[in-house]
Amino acid sequence: MRDVGAPALMSFRDLTRRKSRPVPEAFGPPLRSNKRLKEILGRHYFLSRYVPGAKKVAWVTSGAPVELLRAFDFYTIYPENHSALVGAKKNGAEYCSIAESDGFSQDLCSYARIDLGHMLSGKSPAGKLPRPDLLFCSNNICQTVIYWYKTIAHELNIPLIHFDAPFVSTKQSEADVRYMAQQLLDMIPILEQVSGNVFYLNDFETILSRSQETSQTWGTILQTMRAKPAPMTIFDAFGHLAPIVSLRGLPVAHDYYNILLEELEERVALGIGAITEERYRLIWDNIAVWYKVRFLATFFAERKMNFVTATYTNAWAETTCHLDVKDPWSSMAKTYGQIILNNNLKHRMGLMRDMIKNFEVDGMVMHSTRSCKPYSVGQFDLRRALGAELNLPAVIIDADIADERVWSEQQIQTRLEAFCETLEDAAHV
Amino acid sequence: MIPNRSEYLKQQALQGQKIMGVLPALYPKELLWAFDILPAEIWDPPGDIVKANRHLQTTICPIVKQSLEFILTEPGIVNAGYLFPHTCDSLQNLGSQVKDMIGVPVPVYTFYNPKGNFNKATRAYYGDILNEFLQVLADVHGPPDIEKLRAACELGLKIDGRRIELQQARMTDRLSLNSQQYFQLIRAAEFMQPVDYLYLLNQVEIQDEPLKSHAIRFLISGILPPNDMTLSFLDDLGIGIVAEDLLAGSRRIPIATLDPPADPIEYLTDRFFLLPPCSTKAGSLDHRQQYLKKLASDSKAQAVLFNIVKFCEPELFDHRSLVKSLKNEGLPVLSLETELLPGLSGQTQTRIEAIVEMMGDEVLA
Numbered sequence: 082m083r084d085v086g087a088p089a090l091m092s093f094r095d096l097t098r099r100k101s102r103p104v105p106e107a108f109g110p111p112l113r114s115n116k117r118l119k120e121i122l123g124r125h126y127f128l129s130r131y132v133p134g135a136k137k138v139a140w141v142t143s144g145a146p147v148e149l150l151r152a153f154d155f156y157t158i159y160p161e162n163h164s165a166l167v168g169a170k171k172n173g174a175e176y177c178s179i180a181e182s183d184g185f186s187q188d189l190c191s192y193a194r195i196d197l198g199h200m201l202s203g204k205s206p207a208g209k210l211p212r213p214d215l216l217f218c219s220n221n222i223c224q225t226v227i228y229w230y231k232t233i234a235h236e237l238n239i240p241l242i243h244f245d246a247p248f249v250s251t252k253q254s255e256a257d258v259r260y261m262a263q264q265l266l267d268m269i270p271i272l273e274q275v276s277g278n279v280f281y282l283n284d285f286e287t288i289l290s291r292s293q294e295t296s297q298t299w300g301t302i303l304q305t306m307r308a309k310p311a312p313m314t315i316f317d318a319f320g321h322l323a324p325i326v327s328l329r330g331l332p333v334a335h336d337y338y339n340i341l342l343e344e345l346e347e348r349v350a351l352g353i354g355a356i357t358e359e360r361y362r363l364i365w366d367n368i369a370v371w372y373k374v375r376f377l378a379t380f381f382a383e384r385k386m387n388f389v390t391a392t393y394t395n396a397w398a399e400t401t402c403h404l405d406v407k408d409p410w411s412s413m414a415k416t417y418g419q420i421i422l423n424n425n426l427k428h429r430m431g432l433m434r435d436m437i438k439n440f441e442v443d444g445m446v447m448h449s450t451r452s453c454k455p456y457s458v459g460q461f462d463l464r465r466a467l468g469a470e471l472n473l474p475a476v477i478i479d480a481d482i483a484d485e486r487v488w489s490e491q492q493i494q495t496r497l498e499a500f501c502e503t504l505e506d507a508a509h510v
Numbered sequence: 511m512i513p514n515r516s517e518y519l520k521q522q523a524l525q526g527q528k529i530m531g532v533l534p535a536l537y538p539k540e541l542l543w544a545f546d547i548l549p550a551e552i553w554d555p556p557g558d559i560v561k562a563n564r565h566l567q568t569t570i571c572p573i574v575k576q577s578l579e580f581i582l583t584e585p586g587i588v589n590a591g592y593l594f595p596h597t598c599d600s601l602q603n604l605g606s607q608v609k610d611m612i613g614v615p616v617p618v619y620t621f622y623n624p625k626g627n628f629n630k631a632t633r634a635y636y637g638d639i640l641n642e643f644l645q646v647l648a649d650v651h652g653p654p655d656i657e658k659l660r661a662a663c664e665l666g667l668k669i670d671g672r673r674i675e676l677q678q679a680r681m682t683d684r685l686s687l688n689s690q691q692y693f694q695l696i697r698a699a700e701f702m703q704p705v706d707y708l709y710l711l712n713q714v715e716i717q718d719e720p721l722k723s724h725a726i727r728f729l730i731s732g733i734l735p736p737n738d739m740t741l742s743f744l745d746d747l748g749i750g751i752v753a754e755d756l757l758a759g760s761r762r763i764p765i766a767t768l769d770p771p772a773d774p775i776e777y778l779t780d781r782f783f784l785l786p787p788c789s790t791k792a793g794s795l796d797h798r799q800q801y802l803k804k805l806a807s808d809s810k811a812q813a814v815l816f817n818i819v820k821f822c823e824p825e826l827f828d829h830r831s832l833v834k835s836l837k838n839e840g841l842p843v844l845s846l847e848t849e850l851l852p853g854l855s856g857q858t859q860t861r862i863e864a865i866v867e868m869m870g871d872e873v874l875a
């Protein structure tokens with residue numbers, strides 16, 4: 082799900098090769114923190130090349146409780162992040178085709194296909210990804226990641242730890258929490274064995290506490306977008322989400338968000354917006370269309386429309402309140418078990434309703450993505466219900482997160498233009 | 511004689527039977543029986559998809575779509591609610607959609623099936639889930655009668671035992687049923703009263719000697735068997751499906767017989783952990799490969815047919831490695847993709863004929 086940092090990383094590589102593209106007039110001044118983000122992510126991928134032999138490498142899904150791996154000093158790589166990067170480079174179809182010609186269906190999630198294409202070919206826009214010593218996944222974002230990771234485990238013959246997160250159909254039960262907490266405890270001897278390191282509770286508590294603070298800061302960052310004009314767009318936030326996902330629990334992520342928050346608060350105080358004129362405020366639902374981020378950002382900015390919130394950027398702030406360093410196992414079960422994609426649609430509807438109200442949203446764009454069933458099944462009903470209840474103009478676009486073959490420019494542009502007209506008409510009533 | 515599904519259920523409803531619509535695939539039906547609830551499983555109800563299109567994208571699997579169409583148009587036979595076992599992402603969300611967004615006039619229940627590689631914690635958790643579900647049913651239907659539950663488990667055990675015998679008989683060619691008849695028999699479990707179903711199973715004669723009725727022996731894997739026209743085409747070509755690894759079939763029958771149920775919850779827990787490997791449970795691929803290879807070898811299958819439901823992620827992920835490992839064993843593999851439409855396309859016919867041809871005279875001899 083949290084396919085983050087790809088545009089940022091892309092820009093990092095662009096920066097080292099050629100001059101940045103000019104910012105269209107519709108946008109406000111770029112964030113200073115972008116530079117720091119590029120350095121952090123670039124360094125993370127760069128160092129990963131030299132890690133084998135020095136540290137054990139784990140490939141991790143975006144919703145997995147990575148804090149536990151940090152306690153064993155694993156170097157973590159996020160294949161979803163890497164697939165998003167490939168998608169942003171418009172190379173998704175190429176990597177997917179590699180997987181498809183080896184027998185994987187075109188109907189599978191494109192993050193998985195890209196990653197399997199990478200596994201089969203060794204190709205990567207980040208240079209080279211280190212081979213994993215361990216795979217760590219949780220189905221709190223989708224079942225897809227289990228199928229995907231067990232395929233890699235089988236192909237590379239490496240251990241896979243799966244954190245089973247029961248879907249929250251109504252509310253999380255005590256049995257759910259007990260089960261998840263026990264699984265975490267059961268992982269410790271395996272992690273000790275794979276990493277060669279011993280588990281120390283004190284160290285783990287420090288990591289957990291840092292992770293919690295970082296998530297809280299991330300939540301405050303998102304809240305700055307309630308300001309009018311919002312100091313950044315959600316497309317910026319997709320990029321700035323990278324450290325909270327892939328570097329969560331490390332000091333670098335903690336420190337980075339303090340810098341970003343400071344800058345955003347400064348922009349709010351000075352009235353500096355992410356787009357030059359913000360007349361309409363929008364909510365984005367689902368993962369980005371990575372190969373069309375610039376197109377979409379420009380399309381809306383030129384129409385004075387800014388995305389000020391999104392369902393999934395919020396996820397790392399939403400459930401952090403459950404984390405309790407003094408009760409790590411159960412509280413991690415509550416934190417990780419209840420995130421948006423592992424929760425029912427009533428919950429999602431309530432969350433979106435609050436976001437729409439709190440961020441004073443005028444319209445909603447839903448990306449129905451072919452890849453992601455847990456994010457997309459239910460969107461039609463959510464759109465209808467929210468539209469009716471809040472009198473909110475909304476549009477659904479059919480596309481994919483990283484496989485650009487699915488994009489139909491003319492059809493999508495027509496839909497979006499019609500949506501913009503509706504939004505403008507609604508504002509004039 | 512296998513009754514017609516919708517007629518049978520109509521009759522049951524007329525007699526005041528409590529009927530629960532159950533989506534695929536794994537759930538403790540014994541718990542429902544103990545509350546006098548008849549589970550009526552919803553996999554591939556016939557008819558055009560019209561209303562469901564308002565709620566689901568085009569890239570969602572036909573089982574999910576057809577199930578929703580059924581739910582939206584159901585004439586009132588389902589009177590005790592719907593149960594959504596946790597099978598895949600699409601069904602997970604569909605359950606919430608029906609419960610939280612669309613709304614139906616009967617209760618909607620869910621049942622989580624643990625995923626991944628199981629250990630002691632999984633076992634303890636599964637017991638907890640069973641107890642929770644028991645409580646949920648008790649809240650609506652009154653306190654559970656433990657003796658009735660034990661009797662339901664005993665009945666289930668007998669059905670499982672007979673199913674295992676019939677599977678063995680099918681593998682050794684001692685059933686005088688063609689593929690179409692065989693799968694009708696298997697699938698009658700989806701809607702019949704357990705006593706009626708056991709009676710039906712016991713009516714099937716197991717021959718003492720192999721009948722040698724199949725020119726070519728196929729193992730089938732997937733969610734559902736092919737439709738009747740495809741099965742009869744296979745029958746006409748002399749292709750016998752001698753073993754199956756279907757979610758609607760043997761993946762719901764334990765791989766070994768169990769002891770009689772002293773403690774029903776313990777028994778149902780044991781039963782769940784003795785089910786064969788299945789893509790929807792997301793266990794190890796090695797395990798599934800080994801299982802399928804053994805099934806192919808035990809049944810002396812000469813080829814493997816994968817009947818893949820379009821857009822089914824759990825099956826599609828495993829498919830590629832399974833095909834590779836079976837081909838490595840020298841087994842020809844045919845993969846058909848189905849949208850659960852009736853009929854048999856010319857393309858499917860040609861592909862089936864092609865594999866038979868490819869297998870050559872040697873096999874046919």
Ligand code: SF4
Binds near residue numbers: 190193452456482
């Ligand atoms: S199915 Fe969805 S949540 Fe899962 S990896 Fe793909 S995009 Fe992410």
Ligand code: SF4
Binds near residue numbers: 597598601821
């Ligand atoms: S066919 Fe596959 S995707 Fe469809 S409901 Fe069954 S398991 Fe889920």
